[in-house]
Amino acid sequence: MMIQKEEKEELCVGISHLHLRLQLRLQRQLEGKPRGASKQNEEVQRLVVGFRGCFDTITGDLFDCVDMYKQPAFDHPLLKNHTLQLKPSNLPKGMKLAKSKPASFYGFNDTCPSGTVLIHRTQKQDLIESKLLRTQFREQVVDEDQIEERNHDSITGNWWITYNDELPLGYFPKELLSKMNDYANLVQMGGQVKSLSNVPSPPMGSGHPSNEGPNKAAYFIDIQFVDQSNNWFVLNPKSIFASVDIAGNLHGVIQTPYARFFFVTITGDLFDCVDMYKQPAFDHPLLKNHTLQLKPSSLPKGVKLAKSKPAYFYGFNDTCPSGTVLVHRNQKQDLKSKLLRTQFRAQADQIIEGNHYAIIGTPPAQFYGVYAKMATYKLPDLQAGQTSTSSIYLFGDAKSPTNMIMAGWQVSPVIYETSYPRFFTYWTSDYSDKTGCFNLQCAGFVSTTNIYGPGSFIPQFSTYGGEQKYLSILIARDSKTGNWWITYNDELPLGYFPKELLPKMNNYADIVQMGGEVKTPVNVPSPPMGSGHPSNEGPNRAAYFNEIQFLDQSNNWFVLNPKSIVLGADISNYYNISDNHYVDDKYVFAYGGAGGFK
The missing domain is CATH 2.60.120 (Jelly Rolls)
Structure with a gap:
């Protein structure tokens, strides 16, 4: 049953009252305690201090406004000493962000206070914790440390997401992605659906076959890739392959070759x-x-072959x-042109000028x-x-x-x-x-x-x-x-x-x-x-x-x-x-x- 607007307002007010009661209770618990409080009290304190109110959207969802320095990300032990980055250090060359649209454009009836971030309140905690949901959208043949479309910050190493050419939403901290400190190996994009056993699978994309073409099928357009110097580059289309699987999970994705990019020392290749x-x-x-x-x-x-020399001997900065x-x-x-193919013919019956x-x-x-x-x-x-x-x-x-x-x-x-x-x-x-x-x-x-x-x-x-x-x-x-x-x-x-x-x-x-x-x-x-x-x-x-x-x-x-x-x-x-x-x-x-x- 959907919660009515009045009930949600009461819920937000109730949470505010609960926030006050928790804060008073916590202060009483901590009186006379040694400096090292229990982990449970630390958690209660984080929730209390971080909460800054809540509001709903036109979709009926509840969002909490949480102090950005107390958001859930910083509960991760690897982020204990992480320094919050407020904006990307740079953008890919030639990219300019437009002015962000007001909150009402995104369906919010209000905005969170400055210094807070939006946290969607999920009512079913078991969905978050279940392994089923974590594996639902795994891509095929990729490691957990690989991502689909992001921008690697060249100074901090964090992976930023920018929304609609206007809004840097946040980032995946480098500390959590040990195999992506320098680059991503693979890029995939496309669609994927999940269906329960014996239940017809849901639509994907526009819900119409891809061969129906523009304005009917769903498209990914303007796809570009960023190199080490923050320049855009293109891939040989023959190196990109498509995959369509019809099993319990359905997906239609395109995938780049498994690649990482680095400069050769001296030559710059x-x-x-x-x-x-x-x-x-x-x-x-x-x-x-x-x-x-x-x-x-x-x-x-x-x-008998000798032991091969390390990569740096051959001018590479890594392997x-x-x-x-x-x-x-x-x-x-023009490497495939006939001119270049004939360039290294040995002498022939007819001399090549x-x-x-x-x-x-x-x-x-x-x-x-x-x-x-x-x-x-x-x-x-x-x-x-x-x-x-x-x-x-x-x-x-x-x-x-x-x-x-x-x-x-x-x-x-x-x-x-x-x-x-x-x-x-x-x-x-x-x-x-x-x-x-x-x-x-x-x-x-x-x-x-x-x-x-x-x-x-x-x-x-x-x-x-x-x-x-x-x-x-x-x-x-x-x-x-x-x-x-x-x-x-x-x-x-x-x-x-x-x-x-x-x-x-x-x-x-x-x-x-x-x-x-x-x-x-x-x-x-x-x-x-x-x-x-x-x-x-x-x-x-x-x-x-x-x-x-x-x-x-x-x-x-x-x-x-x-x-x-x-x-x-x-x-x-x-x-x-x-x-x-x-x-x-x-x-x-x-x-x-x-x-x-x-």
Whole structure:
């Protein structure tokens, strides 16, 4: 039965009288008591001191006005020393709050006194305490510390809620959300309903199907996300997935990839940490039923991996959570363009204008893997649109369409918007005609580590005329799964190219190439390659590939007749190869040049 207005007024008056009686009783109880009163008396005192009156709304609800410093939140033991924050320290860039509307707009017949907050008076205490009600609106696959849509205060760490672009209502204290001190991992939004067993479920949203469209279906609009710098950013729509469940609980939600955002030291790049089972690779239709492989089944005979280095060695200020992988967030939307796909083709029957190379190539054979150590250099003088790459190529067919995979290091302002050297991967199933991409920018390479990944900064460089630093790369076919694994610096299996994408490499690669390649816009002098010095300058000055070895079907290393290895450079006056020879059954060569061809 609904309580009438007169009864509510009497109830509020009665509570006021009760407040006075409690206060007098409490004072009598505390007379003569030691300084440490009982917890029960402390609780009574909090209720008495905090109460400031009550009033009802047009909906018939009762609200109490409670001193904001005595509100229920501060009963939590973790908030014992919490400092009340009265307003957000800042707002997302570009956001301005409108003037808040009067209380009557929100259905209140009065306002609480200044310095108090509204507390809705629930009549059924068992609803608050029951586990059923707490679990009623849990989102699927999220931790209790995750929230749906909030604004993280960059100074205090509290999570603020702002209502209707005008009213900062309050916040979730950081002390209660230990796993959200810096960021939220996941965002979900949508609808959810609860129904008792054998009772028809209630409507959701507008109560009409979502496919009825605008003005009929319920919509979420103007959805935006905030990054570490309080800037808005957008997500690739393909990374957002929808979920509809028809069971005891109904929900229709969209969910972002599992992600956190942080800066890479020195370079300033943003990386997302994405659930490894929801990484971009698995958007590919050929990988619909692919089983994620977490580590190689075996290694080449005699290979032992060293302990991987900590994240800060690779330039990161933190690590991704376990179960996630690093995905470089690239702002360039033209990464999938045909121009960029063809940028790193090895030499072809038809020369691509602006592409130049100095590489070695093997004769056709059955290659199950290859290993090499390549010197890394900083090349700071590249211009916009230029790229310089040093890499290993494996081909699945000498004829077109050709399967090809690559790994190595590159400097590419067009891809990364900086001139820092990066580790990279590339794949194509049709010689870069319609398929292929770098790193994790499209469905392809499967990453398996949260420490390092394609697109990451290379932390150590060689000094011209001084100490040489090397990047070692092992690309090897897994004998059990058929996937092509990449192992980084003799310590870290980074991930693999799935066999499903490389039908002409199911058993082995036909040809191996390695060396340098550059790309430059037409009429712009070509960039440096390798160390930026000619290959004939020799050790410590020219860039080298060292300790090159090839794998056979039994995971053993084998050597090639050096006379069968082909050297190729399209403009040898600018880029060339020299000092190629075997050292203890391991092949070596120097390559590169200063560039300047126009």
